[in-house]
Amino acid sequence: MKTTIERLIREGLVDAFWAYRSFRDCHFPWLFTQEDLHHLEPWRQTDVRFPIVKLLLASARENPEKTYGILVRGCEERGIEELFKWNQLKRERVVILGQACSKSLAAKCECRKPFPDRLQYGEAVAPVMESKKLRELEQMTMESLHEWWLAHLNRCIRCFGCRDVCPVCFCIECSLEHTDLIPGTILPPDASFHLLRAIHMGGRCIDCGLCEEICPAHIPLRSLHKKVNGLVRETFGYTPGDGNKSPFTLLGDVSELPSLSRRT
């Protein structure tokens, strides 16, 4: 990692590079530039994750004419791909290096693709195609599901952490803050808050799970979003972050529409 990044920056292929640096044994995202190349470290596999795509998006918005490099995991690569599709990042302004996730992390995330396409570091491990948690939830009756969700959502403190950490939440103005649309004066917010966020994530959520990881109230948001992703896969045959055109960025064709009759 050290030599590749150093070469990229030295040769001027990128202006700066988002990678990681250790502080007292803690892994931390860091923007490497010409000046601090001596801080670069050899690559090592860790299970700690950061919203590094969000950091990239912020710096790219600040300096749109600069080229950035970034070290990504599988989910983060999907996030960047999705941002390309939604015109938030320019393809020619991002250089991607990929790292694989460990087996334990893939199992913990129940990740469907724990490695990026552009894999430079580490070994790709086997994907986990089924989510146990989601299966459990889907087998519950309507009433108990309703109670289950409301009991969990009851802990929400409306910190917007899930939105702020999400790599594909790129809107400048957020409808979740709109007090006419979402009840703005009660705490905890009612179920519509998280339901709406889940709906907005349709076709965008890349299943990185940062929202659940950051949630101070431990709301099982990931199951909600895994469900969203499953629906998108079923109805539109689309996996966010893959190479295909997103059915959500265009109106599409009659042939791509779901059927009018509801599945029961």
Next chain:
Amino acid sequence: MKHWRDGCPDNAHPLYREKRCTLKATPFEPRILAFLCNWCSYAGADLAGVSRLQYPHNIRVIRVMCSGSVSPHHLLRAFRKGADGVLVAGCHIGDCHYLKGNYMTLKRVRFMEEMLRFAGFDPARLRLEWISAAEGIRFAEVVREFTATVKGLGPMPSFDAVPRAFAMG
């Protein structure tokens, strides 16, 4: 702010709201909110009225320019504010006056239904129909049918988050 449904205070405790409902002697009358698109369905509803067709009075109509302009925000807000059912009606596919507006409606409503189901609400409370300006009879029929369905489902469960102990008990 007053609730538009039987004057319940806006964030009354779910128990309290339930009590009020059960104490009432009158049978449950669902409140149904309908979003009708200006160019087809609203005209269809108009035709139903002009032709003096009978349909239940449980429906409240909001006219929108295109069914594609109804966002999930509006649908959820309607449910939250006490609607027991929401009907979205627009032009038939291919007839939308904004060409592909109803494509969006279709994708959106399908998606919404599944999400409602996953959150434990009955997706049958949300209904999408294509009703053209000439289909007054069909409009009356849809309203009749939908009202019966929602009546069978009972009042909309609460959206308010509840303490765990209460939820489990």
